[in-house]
Every structure is written in structure tokens, then in C-alpha cells.
Amino acid sequence: MKNIEDLADKIFLAVKSYVNSALRAAHEQTATDFQTKFSSIPTPRDGADGPRGSPGQDGKHGSPGKDGTPGRDGKDGASGLRGEPGPEGKPGKDGSPGVSVRGPQGDRGDNGASGKDGAHGRDGKDGAGGKDGAVGPPGKEGAVGASGKDGAHGRDGKDGAPGPAGKDGAQGPIGVSGARGDKGDRGDSGVIGKSGAPGANGESGVDGRDGRDGKDGPPGRDALQIDVLPAIDMSRSYARGTYASHGGGLIRSLRLTDPVVDSLELAGWQVVIEGVQRIDVEAIDHRNFVVRSLLTSGKRGEVKISLPVMLYRGVWADIEFERGDTVTWDGSLWHCETPTRSKPGIVAKDWKLCTKRGNNGKDGNNGRDGINGKDGANGRDLTQMNFDGKKY
DSSP states (O other), X not given: OHHHHHHHHHHHHHHHHHHHHHHHHHHHHHHHHHHHHHHTSOOOOOOOOOOOOOOOOOOOOOOOOOOOOOOOOOOOOXXXXXXXXXXXXXXXXXXXXXXXXXXXXXXXXXXXXXXXXXXXXXXXXXXXOOOOXXXXXXXXXXXXXXXXXXXXXXXXXOOXXXXXXXXXXXXXXXXXXXXXXXXXXXXXXXXXXXXXXXXXXXXXXXXOOOOOOOOOOOOXXXXXXXXXXXXXXXXXXXXXXXXXXXXXXXXXXXXXXOOOSSOTTTTTEEEEEOOEEEEEEEESSSSEEEEEEEETTSOEEEEEEEOOOOEEEEEOOSSOBOTTEEEEETTEEEEEOXXXXXXXXXXXXXXXXXXXXXXXXXXXXXXXXXXXXXXXXXXXXXXXXXXXXXXX
16 A cells, blocks of 8 residues: 555656646747737837817806805004194084984905805816827826916995994084084094995806816836736726736736626737646545646636556456556456456457466475374263263
């Protein structure tokens, strides 16, 4: 049994060596094919720029912004300079009772804070695109254009309601109406009234002009300058035209890829060179093996291998034998050359004699006399016995 296990181990090592040599040859051929295909890739040229599309129409005005928060009450204005006193008028006759006079309106408060800018209008429709030039690798993003100017401020809100009237002065004596005197000094300013409610926001200003176009990106690289990534992260995306090693082969992105979930093809990758990701060898018994392979694209393959190793099957019996089986028959050891049920020695092509039966050995020398046995028991007296062996 130990010899059979050693033999099986040797067979397994032989299979492994065979598979490794076959894969090494396939890998070398794959590398040669890749170099040939890679060298045949033409050098890309920059295509002529397509004609500039016509400018898009202006978008609609955005909806009005929300009302701004009310401005704070303005500070009291400084008191005006007191005018020079006019000449004293002649005393008039007692007038009729005085009427309450409202003081002059307070100075206007500061404007409230401007309302928030309205939402941006929708972008105009894109102009008709020019014909595409030859596709080069994507250039770097241009710098962001300067922001457009802010629209004009909305109209100011209406003035607030007048402040409360000042207190009445003491009633003077009623005099006779005299001639109208010169204008007297200006009275003190009344109390500034509270600011009125903010006015409605004015209409949104006209959208600012579009920013300037970004600078052109650097020129594309030659095909021979393409970098090949050592591997990819299955959970992230890659730009169009990315080359990477994956699963023993070479892949290229046809677009902005998606994370790989089910297959490379669905995620936007193309297999340029099909390689071998993994090889598994399963031993069914001492003679039969299953070799399973996983390729770069995710395709799987399976090959069954049967090796005609010598296995001892005991004494021949009427069963099916395979090539490599050995049996004992008529004192000899026989090797099966082809699947058969025949007896060894009957059909010459089915069995081959491995070890022939040996001749009979010579007769041995006479053995020595054995040791005398023990004395037997005493016999019975025949005169005291009947014919059935019983005593009289």
C-alpha cells in the first residue's frame, strides 16, 4: 500500500510538471502575440477641430429670490444748525387757540440688506456639434471660467409709515393776529418712526455672461507611451482608454467604467489578451484527474486526464480491466495493454507478461527422526469383556 501511495504522489507531481510546462509555453506565446498586436497599434493623430456650434438661446429668468431680512433701524441724523433769529415781530393780538402741529418727518432710514440672488436661469440649448476629430486620450480639465457679473439690484421698498406725532407745546395766550413774521428757527426733529415692512423684491437681474472657455489640455500621448496599470480596483471607475493587467491577461476600458460586479464586459472593459487567472487540479483516484481553468474574461474550462499508471488489481477475475492494470494469473504477473475482459495469455495484444512464474524448487533432504511419543494407556483384559466391550 505504501508503494502505491508513493507511486500516486509521483504521478501527481508528473501531472503538475506537465501542466506547468504547457502553461509556460502558452504564456510565452500569449506574450509574443501581445507584443505583435501592441506594435501594430497606429500612432494617433490630432484631428482637426470641428466648426463652432451656434450660441444657445438665453435661458428664462429665474424665479424671484426670497425676501431679505428687515434692515436695522437707522441711527438718528445729526441735528441741523440753528438758523439766525429773525427780527422780533410786533406783538399781535391774541389769536385763536393754537392747533397741534405735527413735527417734520424724520430722516429716512438706511436701506435694508439686499435680498438673495434669484435662482440661475436654465442653460440655453447646445449648438449643433461639429464632426468629431480622431479621439485622443482625455486632456486635463481646463481652469474654471470667471463668474458672470451680478444682476442689477431690485427696486427699493416703499417708505415706512410716518412716526408718531410729537407732544403738543404749551398753549400760548391768544393774541391779535399780527403780520406774518419772518421764518422762525427750525424746530427739533421729531422721533424717528419705525421702519416700514420690507418692500417686495424687484425683478431678477439679467444673467451674467458666460465665463471664458478653459485652456486646451495637453496633447495626447503616443500609443507607445501608454502606461499599463499593474492591477485594477474592482470597486472604482476608470477613464476611457485605460490599460491594465488583470487575471493573467491585458484589458482596456472602452468608456468610463463601472465597478466590476458580474463581468468585465458589462462594466465597460475589453479583454485585449486572454490569460489564465487560476488552474486547479483535482485527483479523482490514483489514475484520473480533472484540470479546471479560469481565464481573464471569466470563462471557465475543464479537462479530464487519465494516466495509464500501473495499479495492482489482485488475482485475475472476469471483470473489466483498463490499460495499466496488473494482475496475478497462473503464478505470473501480467500488465494490461488495452481495455479488456480476457484472460492473460489468451489474446496476445491484451496482456503483456511482466514477471514469469518461477520453476519448482528441488526436493529437500530427508528430515531427522522425530522424538518417541508417550506410552499409550493400558489395554483391557479381553477375557472380562463381551463383544460390545462391557464386562461380564
